[in-house]
Amino acid sequence: MIIATWNINSIRARIDTAVAWVKEANPDVLCLQEIKCETNSFPSTVFEDLGYNVIVHGQKSYNGVAILSKLKPEDVRRGLPGDDAESPARYIEALFPAGSAMVRVASIYLPNGNPVGTEKYTYKLAWMDRLTLHARGLLALEEPLVLAGDYNVIPAALDAKFPENWVTDALFLPETRARYRIMQNLGLTDAVRAIMPDKPGIYSFWDYQAGAWQRNNGLRIDHLLLSPQAADRLKTARIDAHVRGWERPSDHVPVAIDIAE
DNA sequence: ATGACATATGAGATATGA
Numbered sequence: 001m002i003i004a005t006w007n008i009n010s011i012r013a014r015i016d017t018a019v020a021w022v023k024e025a026n027p028d029v030l031c032l033q034e035i036k037c038e039t040n041s042f043p044s045t046v047f048e049d050l051g052y053n054v055i056v057h058g059q060k061s062y063n064g065v066a067i068l069s070k071l072k073p074e075d076v077r078r079g080l081p082g083d084d085a086e087s088p089a090r091y092i093e094a095l096f097p098a099g100s101a102m103v104r105v106a107s108i109y110l111p112n113g114n115p116v117g118t119e120k121y122t123y124k125l126a127w128m129d130r131l132t133l134h135a136r137g138l139l140a141l142e143e144p145l146v147l148a149g150d151y152n153v154i155p156a157a158l159d160a161k162f163p164e165n166w167v168t169d170a171l172f173l174p175e176t177r178a179r180y181r182i183m184q185n186l187g188l189t190d191a192v193r194a195i196m197p198d199k200p201g202i203y204s205f206w207d208y209q210a211g212a213w214q215r216n217n218g219l220r221i222d223h224l225l226l227s228p229q230a231a232d233r234l235k236t237a238r239i240d241a242h243v244r245g246w247e248r249p250s251d252h253v254p255v256a257i258d259i260a261e
Numbered sequence: 262a263t264g265a266c267a268t269a270t271g272a273g274a275t276a277t278g279a
Contacts, residue, residue: 009278010268034278036269061269062277112279152279171279207279208266219279251267251279 001098001261002027003105005148005222007205007252010036011066014250015043021243021254022050028070029096030254031107031148035064042066057092064089065107065149071096075104082130090127095143101261103230104138108149113170121170124152128179132186138227139186144259145227147188150252152221153180155190158200159220171221188225191257195237204239205252213244222255233259 004027008014011032022030030052035042039058047054047068057078058064067073073094080091093106108131113124131147138145154172157163166172184190196202203218212218226234235258243253 013268034268112277114279166279169279205279210265221279248267 001029001101001103001259002256003029003031003103003146003148003224003259004254004256005031005033005107005150005224006254007033007109007150007222007250009034009250009252011042012037014248015046017243017246017249019046019050020246021240022047022052022068025240025254025256027068027256029103029105030068031105032066032068033064033107033109033150034062035066036062037064055092055094057089059089062088063109065092065109067092067094067105067107069094069096069105071098080127080130081134091131098261101144103144103146103259104141105146105148108147108151110149110151110153112152113176116168116170116173124170125175125179128176132179132183135183135186135188135225139188142229143227144230144233146230146257146259147225148255149223150221151180151223153177153223154219154221155180155193155223158198159203161201161203161215161217161219166219171219183225187228189228189231189234191224191226191231191234191237192220192239192255194226194231194234202239203241204255206244208251222252224255224257226257230259235260
């Protein structure tokens with residue numbers, strides 16, 4: 001079962017690109033972030049025509065998350081516990097039952113947090129604390145669980161081309177990385193690093209500016225965290241970096257795993 | 262130090278992003 005995550009940076013501006021990758025990779029579940037549209041404006045029929053179920057948690061202009069899936073979603077949750085009606089749309093989760101191969105998947109768009117020293121950074125840290133609390137509850141279910149998305153976290157120096165440029169940034173500060181590590185210490189496995197523990201130069205984001213893609217000046221900030229029951233089934237993980245070279249690309253690329261059914 | 266790019270909104274310029 002292929003499960004992927006992709007910050008699409010506007011689904012309406014990127015619909016052809018999204019369809020092209022879906023046809024190429026044929027994922028069973030695709031978590032999208034930064035769809036940048038309201039729930040009712042999501043181009044659901046395009047994907048339904050390709051055989052996908054579509055669930056969306058959108059908002060006007062910014063943020064917004066969705067999950068495309070071949071299996072019918074159940075137990076859908078929109079928003080993280082603690083969200084209110086005005087909270088940005090950054091979390092959607094569903095259960096995909098397939099006999100013994102059932103899996104619960106969340107699409108996560110974690111706040112960026114810059115600039116540090118403002119309420120944006122404290123909001124990011126608080127959001128990570130809320131996510132951790134929710135993850136604890138999900139882990140207690142002892143199910144295959146995949147928390148996939150744009151974490152806006154550079155977990156280690158290995159995950160940036162120039163880590164020294166990020167030491168005071170919200171993506172790489174010790175307080176940020178500590179919270180990501182706390183999630184791992186709960187028993188969640190970073191799928192890409194489980195498959196490629198020490199491999200340098202594997203990134204999921206390249207800035208649009210200053211020729212970042214051409215110089216491979218990237219960051220690995222899109223992650224799939226797996227419960228033990230999912231990690232036991234992990235077969236492969238990959239980052240589809242070639243998509244960054246397509247016309248009018250998102251600044252992020254899809255990250256995909258294959259778990260045994 | 263600044264801007265470089267890109268998108269949404271809405272019709273020019275600003276907010277957001279990482």
